[in-house]
Amino acid sequence: MKKKNLAALLMAGALCFGLLAGCSNGNNPGGNSGGAVTIKVGGIGPITGDLAQYGTATEWGAEIAVEEINAKNGPVKLDYRFEDDTGVADTAVSAYNSLKDWAKDAPLVIYGCTTTAPCVAVASETFADRYFQLTPSASSPDVTANKDNAFQMCFTDPGQGVAAAEYLKNAGLGTKIGVIYNNGDAYSTGIANAFIAKAKEVGLEVVATQTYPDDKTTDYTVQLNACKDAGADLVFLPIYYTPASLILAQAKQMSYAPIFFGGDGMDGMLDMEGFDKSLAEGLLLMTPFNASGTDERTKSFVEKYQEAHGILPNQFAADGYDCMYAIYEACCKIDGIADMDSQKLCDALIAMFTGGDFSVDGLTGTSMKWLESGEISKAPVVVKVEGGVYVTQ
Amino acid sequence: MEKRLNGKRLSKASRSGFINYGIVIAAFALIQILLVVQKLLGVTLVSNSLQSLLVPTCCYIVMAVSLNLTVGILGELSLGHAGFMSLGAFSGIVASFLLADVIPFAPLRLALSMIVGAAFGAVGGVIVGVPVLRLQGDYLAIVTLAFGQIIKNIIMVLYVGVDEKGFHIAASSERFNLAEDGTAIIKGPMGAVGVTKLASFTAGFVLILITLVVVQNLVNSRSGRAIMALRDNRIAAESVGINTTKYKLMAFVTSAALAGAAGALFGLNYSSTVASKFDFNASILVLVFVVLGGLGSIRGSIIAAALLYVLPELLRQFGDIADYRMLVYAIVLILVMLATNNDQLKALVGRIIPKRKGAASHG
Incomplete structure (x- = not known):
């Protein structure tokens, strides 16, 4: 009996170390490569727990956009990492801090959180630390209230x-x-x-x-x-x-x-x-997003997403995709971005987003703009389900 | 004769108590020194993520020690400890908001908010304790479980705010007639948003010390011995004239008040807090700390809470392991459970540290 106990202990230990050993450290390129400026994008959202379906959608949607952007060989590259917050505010703040540790002195932009309560908690931290934050789906006005650095990709509630x-x-x-x-x-x-x-x-x-x-x-x-x-x-x-x-x-x-x-x-x-x-x-x-849409960009996004994950993307994924392009396009337009740290980049991005002549075309809307408050302005779309697919009204 | 016996007994117990103070003070001093060195030399010794965990870890240590008072010392299973934390968190947030103009000095405001949190926790403890502590064993567990859910559901529909007319409180948004320029402190399911963060590591450290003083002195007092007598054999204890309800309530309410204070500190460490955070899972989490640390062992609770709260966050640093961190966390829990119950391992530790033999039962 005693021997059995010890054996169980050893087995559990071996399992644990096996897991640790099986996963090598992620390879983070970082720094300037080939003349392009690398911006670190740290995502936060629930990828475990009750809300995991929404978090993984925002994670995967953004991932596809990052791959496309980095393949372009444009002036800006994105180095993307996503941290789990389990949909809880205090874990989200820890996730945010571990992203800060990850970025060290490199310019960092925060992408997230997926859900509202964690996003409010993280936004007040990024506001104090001066990091630019763009959330795909945290829709409460509290997210952006009294914070000039927080912006939303979705409509407010x-x-x-x-x-x-x-x-x-x-x-x-x-x-x-x-x-x-x-x-x-x-x-x-x-x-x-x-x-x-x-x-x-x-x-x-x-x-x-x-x-x-x-x-x-x-x-x-x-x-x-x-x-x-x-x-x-x-x-x-x-x-x-x-x-x-x-x-x-x-x-x-x-x-x-x-x-x-x-x-x-x-x-x-x-x-x-x-x-x-x-x-x-x-x-x-x-x-804002119709997966059976017929335009070229939606089709290619849906195809890539389905190939990688086997399911149809929903609006959370599309919002995440658009967030990456918004960050990328804004960064491309900023002069002297190569010498900026996170704080200077934050101010430059705020100026860009609220400047009035910056707009982004994406999957969830065309010529999307942002108000001073951080809210997005895009046209709401109503669809009707007919024969098992969305038909835009 | 009696005095000498007493003195001898106390010295042993208080030695163990002093070691606990020592551990906490040493840990605090070490982290403070590292932080100072980090500032002076500009190197990273304590990462941002670890720094952000200091205050919640303090809160969970207090939660675990206070729950140990109910579960380990009193011997009653409570599954609603997060309910008291929730009461403390939201009352503390409201108190700190209302006191903002009166007391601009943040540490004092934090202290008062924590006292308010403790008071609300204690009131909750009395409300649950008086009818419920007449029950035993599983019944108490079920009622405390229900209590935790009730608190969560009440705060989820609670709207609290202030405008020039005064203080408003309502149980639905329709009845919450706050003036346009008023400020809502708690907004139902949105929880408390826009909280001014007051919590600090030092406050957490002081709270742990206060908790240790309260719990250890209670345990080593006449009342503490009565409480433990009730745990060990209720009928025998009653037969020598120990008032069951009084001592049970004493332990339970103390535990609830400390949880309330921890909740207030926790609530004031984040700019937003929602009621659903303090659900059944949160209660179980604290219970896990207590059980894995060892029932009745204060030191075990402190160490287990600190390690197990920080562990899932530390696992983030292992690159791709981050994907499996919740799985690793679960395996570690199983591992600890097996290890602490393994006789061979205990014997092994006993051989390496022979002194432990005597001290093992006095955590």
């Missing part, structure tokens, strides 16, 4: 809520509107509150407001019944696609068929394993 209400008003959809949202989630609550306020302003009638506490909820019949009883003919769902897919299925079971309208968190539902696509027929959603 209230911005999306307002855009949704305006779209419904202009399209003349929904006379009676129900809202179901996750009141334990910053993203969902942010959109829902702004939507309800704006709906009141433009004269849309919100007849039912229903909440649920977290995305692990599996039964939504109570919320759906409340909407049905109130006579809602359109239900707004500013939530992520996992709970939304259940809502669609349960609505069908109780033969309640209003128009469902979602935010960008809904993107990805069609690629869910085992999801019956017919449930999503007629679903409207606001997403």
Whole structure:
């Protein structure tokens, strides 16, 4: 028995060291190579834990852009590294500090975080340390509030809520509107509150407001019944696609068929394993990226992404891709970038992003610009699911 | 006769206690010296990432030592320790915000916020403890688990803010009628955002010392012996007239208050804190520190918390291993568990350090 214990101990130890030995140190080129200036880009996002799907999408999307950029042999090269924050604020701050250790004295730009709460924590650190930060998907206005160095690639939550209400008003959809949202989630609550306020302003009638506490909820019949009883003919769902897919299925079971309208968190539902696509027929959603888009750049991105990872990219990946190009194109336009440290680069990038004549074309929009506040200005796109694919409205 | 016996017993226990103070003070001094040398010579001795871990590590050490008081000394399983941390964190953040104009001196404001955090933790401890400590074993574990979830869910819908009309508190955003120019401190699921960071490594160090003073003196006092008697045999303890509820509550509330103070320090170390951070997993994490450090061993808790909190972050430095760091972390946990329960290994350590034999049970 004792021998067995010792053997178990040795086995576990060997396993541990095997893992350590199997992974050699990453090879970081760094420095100036062949006349090009190398900028270090440190990404932060959850690649383990509950939110890993979003973090890995932003990691992989950016990776493809970095490969393309470095293959160009342009004046600027990007040295990219991604750190895990598990979706938690304090881990994100540690991840940020380990990126600082990684960059040492080389110019560093922070790309991330993927989710809001870690991003707010990291942004206040980068603000104090003067690093430029661009987040692909942290959408709360708190991320950029009072920080001149933090910029967003996605819409803000209230911005999306307002855009949704305006779209419904202009399209003349929904006379009676129900809202179901996750009141334990910053993203969902942010959109829902702004939507309800704006709906009141433009004269849309919100007849039912229903909440649920977290995305692990599996039964939504109570919320759906409340909407049905109130006579809602359109239900707004500013939530992520996992709970939304259940809502669609349960609505069908109780033969309640209003128009469902979602935010960008809904993107990805069609690629869910085992999801019956017919449930999503007629679903409207606001997403900046359409993976079945036909333009050259989208096609090539989708192809590369699928080849590398075997799944379709969603808007998180596309936002990540665009972030890299935004950083790259801004860096190319800065004079004397070769002699800049992170702090000078931060100021130069802020000046570039808020200068007014800087704009980026990407997968999630064309001629995207940034406001002084750090928010992005691009046109919201509403798509409808028809025959299992997105059709731009 | 009794006095002499007492004196002898105490000297042994307090020697062990003094070693704990020594370890903490030495670690603090070492890091401070390294930081000073680093500044003078311009070389990297303590990396940025390690520096950013100092304060949270202090918080988790306090969490582990205080939980050890409940689990190791009192012998009751608590699965809601993060709930007290959460109470402390959010009350501390609100307190520091409200005191910002009154007390501009940051260390004093931090101290007061931590006291507020401790007070809220203690109140939480009393609320849970009074009805629940009449239960035993698994029942207490389940109720504390529920308590942690309740706290998390309450803070998730809690809106707190200040405007010129005064202090606002509401349980939903519709009822939260803050004036335009008011400031929201806690915003429901968004948590507390825009917190002024006050925490410092020195504050964390002082908090650990205070925790050690409180816990070690409690354990070595008359009350502490009563608490341990309850753990070892409740019926026998009751039969000699020990008040079960009183002593259980004493240990439980002390533990909760210290967790509250640690939470306040933790909350004031980051500019944003969300309630979902302090979930069931956070409670289990602290319990893991306590169990792996050794139930009832204060020194074990300190060392386990420090090492295991820093470990996943240190693994980032191993290049590609970063992809597997959570896996390695899990394996290390299993390894520690097997190692500390292995008789052969214990015998081996005993042979190398013969003195350990006697001291082993007094961590």
